[in-house]
Amino acid sequence: MTADHGVFAFAHVGDLHLERSSDPHAADLRAILAEVDGLHGHGLLDFAYLPGDLAEDGRAEQYAVLREALRRHPDLPVRLIAGDHDRQHGTMTDFDALFAAVAGSPRGGGHAARRHDLPRPHDPAPVTHYYFAETFAGVRCLFLDMVSPGYGRKGFGLDFRLGPCQLAWLAEELARADEEGRPCAVFTHTYPDDLCVPDEKAALAGLIRHHGVRLVEMGHTHYNELAPDGRTLYAAARSVGQNEDGSVGYAVAAIDGPVTSWRFKPLDRALPFVMITSPADRRLATAPLAMADGRISVRALVLSDRPQGDWCCCVRVDDGRPHAMVPDGPRTVHARIPWPEGARRLAVTVTDGTGQADTEVIEPVGRSFVPPPAPDRPGSDATRLPAWPQKGLRGDQLGPNRNGRPW
Template sequence: MRARHGIFAFAHIGDLHLERAEDRHADDLRAILAEVAGLHRSGLLDFAFLPGDLAEDGEAAQYAILRAALDRQPDLPVRLIAGDHDRQHGTMTDFDALFAAVAGSPRGGGHAARRHALPRPRDAASVTQSYYAETIGGVHCLFLDMISAGYGEKGFGLDFRLGPRQLAWLEDALAQAARQGLPCAVFTHTYPDDLCVPHERAALAGLIRHHGVRLVEMGHTHYNELAPDGRTLYAAARSVGQNEDGSVGYAVAAIDGAVTSWRFKPLDRALPFVMITSPADRRLATAPRDAALDGQIDVRALVLTDQPQGAWCCRVRIDGGASCPMVPDGPRTVHAWIPWPEGARRLAVTVTDGTGNADTEVIEPVGRTFVPPPAHERPGSDTCRLPAWPEKGLRGDQLGPNRNGRHW
């Protein structure tokens, strides 16, 4: 029997674009936070990630809506970064105040902004940058600021930049995590390929690949998207405030041993929610299935529920065969060793609870002959994005204002 242990898992609540407290998406935010906070109280999620574009115009009154929503869930840990709309009018004064109040508090990890003299169009200027790192659930998490170093001036636009000090900090932080044997996850507003400075674009994508960063979690796109490159999973979640991509909700991402998993949880679908965290799906895999497990397979799944243990159950099925029970394996997961017949393709895990609600996740486990692809010619971009994958919440059409959607 496998030893009991936990996994790293968090909720990603997409770009908020808050404007007025009475707006529908402000109500959606409050409902999402309530659900995620309940899951955190049950020990099922580590924190909620807010990927920037928190306020439509980066104004104090809009951030006040977020603060009030967070105040309703005071025990929910939150990690936030800035997006381009947080500098919509060329200043980040109001975002800086939000960052100090939320990220600088115990619920936000107690992080402080940094001031750097960065090159500007005319003169060097002292700029506040809000990037930070901490180890959560055995994973080293690095939260980047792609906004503050941008010019944000007429003729330059709301461009994405890191600045030399942040880039050097990131390189050192990744190297230190590697020495400590810690897996890494990077949290950023958008793809590295969207950085405006070519050498920063190449450097960020290169650092991510060189250090085998497991997950890059992003906002900005407004649609759900997974772009695995054989080493790193780039994942973006749909917007809460400017949504064209289906039901509003939140993404759930997890790192369980050697496997990184991701799935979208719609708000209009009741709990429970299940996500298979081992084995890896063939589309997200970074290594072949362990040959030592020939003839059997080790299945683990994250279960999110508002019902107590004993009120719900989980079962696993291979293709159209009979289902087998799964048993708790730590506070968040269920586990089962099952035979894996030659030629088997699909693995399904179903959770049911006493309320009559149920949820199923289906994957195609990676094989023993899998070989990760070579580095792409545009690393850190969406060129490796997966097509539609309904079980994960992917429509595959890139319907959003930054690609193919309408102008908001």
């Protein structure tokens, strides 16, 4: 378990689809890792998450591009899982070597692959699985493997599965987290609804909803998407390697007490970056607004490569006067402010002495909020939000996996 920073926060670097080190998206990856490593060095992020589809064809020479990029940042914690492209040619031998080198190292948490016997008519040998768990800042993080238990390969089609061993492990982990009072985040390549086995699809979505998992963070879509269901925020980030969705960059997600937040950080937008982590926006809320004596607490995560002493942060309600925010931890600022009857918007602005500024605006949830009922297709994109530019959402689902784009 890592040190408790108060607010759990990580960077999600979307599907890489690496081929050659000379490719533009390999250069984008190197720039993203440099920025994220600097932020981690200031204690502002817990790790970088790589959600699978790391290599276009799952080959050793493609993973070598990632290894070289990571070698430049030996102190950056990285948590990675497999995607369908990581077994594009029916084998995961080269991914296995990457997992052993990264996940099996101090920077990767020391996680080892597991071997399970599964009923596989084309390959009756024991199957290697790549799933693991870890606790960061009080949040239990569960990293799933939807790929190695399946049969998919290039020309055969996608075949996302979990297998009974992994499902049993997940159920035990979630139950234990409940007993310990820990919130949970699940990291996976795609939505539970994309699993091929109906019973597994229902089981995974049911476990997530039953245990109130706070966040499910995914790749695969190639576009930014948020699909809150009143209990869980399903969040996907745009691809780095096959991007039709806008400026390349990385997503930032955080869990702050009862609130889960998410925002995309474009690489072509200079730091600083700010994300309100409490209260919840009405679109992402799971509980009513907490207010006492006509006041609310506001907290925001600040990402900057400048010392905290250089930060200048303020919060404004609608068009009212600014209220100063002060640090309440190594990565967050805080203020307790009046919330007048009928107020609608909350804006937090940060500057850090570089001449750059960033602002996030949300619409806080109301005090009469009631979570919606379970969706008809739990664990799917059925509850996805429309365009939300402040968060980096275009709302058009560009990419190869929903609209058949030609990648």
